[in-house]
Amino acid sequence: MKLKAILSLAILTLGCSSPKKGASVLWSEPAKLPNDLHGREHIGLAGPVVGMLQDHLLVLGGANFPNGMPWQGGRKSYSDNGYIYSVNGSHLVLKQEFRLKEAVAYPANLSLKGKLYFAGGENQNGYVNQVSRIELSADGQVQQHLLSPLPVALSAGGMAYGNGRLFFIGGEGQYAVSDKVYSLDLHDPKAKWEEFTQLPYAVSHAIVVGDQKEKIYIVGGRKKNPNAVSEMYDNVLEMELLSGKIRELTQLPKALSAGTGVFYESKIYVFGGDDGTTFKRVEAAILEIENREDGKIKEELIARKNSLQENHPGFSNENWAYDLKSDSWIKLSPFNGLSPVTTTAVLNGNQFFIPTGEVKAGVRTNQILIGEIK
Template sequence: MKKLFLYLIFLLTAISFSKLQAQQHIQTIGWNVVAKIPPAPMQSQSIGLAGAITGIHQHLLFIAGGTNFPDKMPWEGGKKKYYNDIFIYRKMARGLALRPYQAKLPFNLAYAAVCSIPAGIVIAGGENETGLSPKAFIMQWENGKITFNSLPDLPEGLTNAALTLVGDILYLAGGETTGGATDQFLTLDLKNTAAGWKRLINLPQPVSHTVLLTAGTKIFVIGGRKGNSGDTSTIYKNVWMFDVKDPVWKAKTSLPVPLSAACGVGAQQELLVFSGDEGKTFHQVERLIGEINREKDEERKAKLNQSKAVIQAAHPGFSRKVLKYDIARNVWTVIPGTMPYGTVTTKAVWFENEIIIAGGEIKAGVRTPKILSGKIKTTK
């Protein structure tokens, strides 16, 4: 009797699993370039932006701020330039159309933590030529014009952090202060902003350049990196989950490979992560920088600098993979096909039924002006 009972349980489990498999869809994404970011003032052609603010409000796409190297690459002595331009796009039957509207951010800004919410686009921290910013504000489109509403300052200047929303609460994870990557996890209640940012339980590890995604009340911190003084940076493959109903960090299945500066979106009960830096070239350059800093002989130092420039100029580009995380099964898979190009230090957003990834860095120091659209395709 016991054997029969166990057999029936096994049979029912097998049938249920078969049904689950039959119901599952293999997702692919069809990619197209749907627009380009215009040239900056005084530039004849666009060379793109990295670290730009990307968000959605009132059925419009906003791209603002960002950086590039307009004259020379950084290893040739080029200086990073920061911007405050705002570009607004509306969706067309095919592609995106740039609205003829000129506006500026209150100041030059890049690498801010950004989150689109019903009230507008929240922008927190970031950096510019004067240093790290503690400022936070909401950019809104109201009555045909852009307005800015201040939020409480962050506890200190912070760049390369990540931001998301659950209910009426903003959650900000990690980032870099003047002391390096931080493990802070902050909240701001949008119904009581006067209370300011509050610190929750620390992240399991200091991290910047992470992907922060939500599914219901669950918040996921995916990959990222931490600079290490005198050594190469740690690039994480760890994935951590925080449920606002059960406020502790729980380790989930790690990424297939370490990734930093990727971007992603939530898609029902799945999370999608696009591109990212696996760190091979990044670590090579860091090792050479360490050797250069320790070298006393000027001739040897010049040769090391030349080697570093060769490696940076020959950068192979970033990962073109799309990774999918099944929340219920706690499993990562690689979606068939690849992106047209890998791009980092940018943000992915849902624009109605399309995934939009605007600009970003495609090789060391090199930006792209292209705006990618991804449409999810499903097959049984």
């Protein structure tokens, strides 16, 4: 969906063709998830719970394919493992491993005032509506508390904070993608999630960030459609929490979903993402397979689809910063190597971490990317 105006297009062209100073990222040597008990490298995770607590990076849950790719018959495995790293500049040290109360992947994550919130997601039983808060005790022990559940079980939504409330945005459900924004009053321990407003369109896999005061931003994303390929968004929405009003800002340079991002000093940083080139071709192939009855033709189409997935080129390695003051996009240095999607970027001062994630169809990475905003 594109809600373009001539003025917006002019601003977008100016922002992309004339890179501005004042936004850059310095990348450090990445860390890695720990090896297993047999010394084998971790294969990585998609959709982990990610957060910063008291100068500690937490990477929890997630999903992968330990026994082969899905088009080879491999089943998705959901993790309840948790890893805690101490952070010393760009150096990470694994301090502790633990287990969540329940396996989960693809929840919305939010680090807030020494606590980590995660909501929704999915596990081996399907979509979930569970909402949790994680804290570290004085002696470094993990404490997981269950909060009021979401009204609907949703995966790949986004979460942000403002005016004393958590806001859960969009997400993919069993029957449809959500266009709702729900809010939870953190000041009332008995509060339940309430519908706050409705988005202009249904969306999942968006980058959701906020100033933790009065505004939340929804960047890109996609919408799964029944009997049709998914819709990919280049939209950027600004939601004012006092009024509930939503307005369209200058579009992304291209449509993206499942990327990561952070909000820092009036800029929205967008790292990587899926532009849908291969994703849509695979979806189109699946739809054609479902609509064919001839067994031989089906086999040929399945082989073609599998080839698309096996030869996936990776996701966009482009990085961008959106300057809210000038309403323009600034192109940053690209990733050096494969770009992870379906994970969460988390800030620690002007430093950020992007743990693990998916780098090709079905393929995860064990790296924890470390960047510094200059």
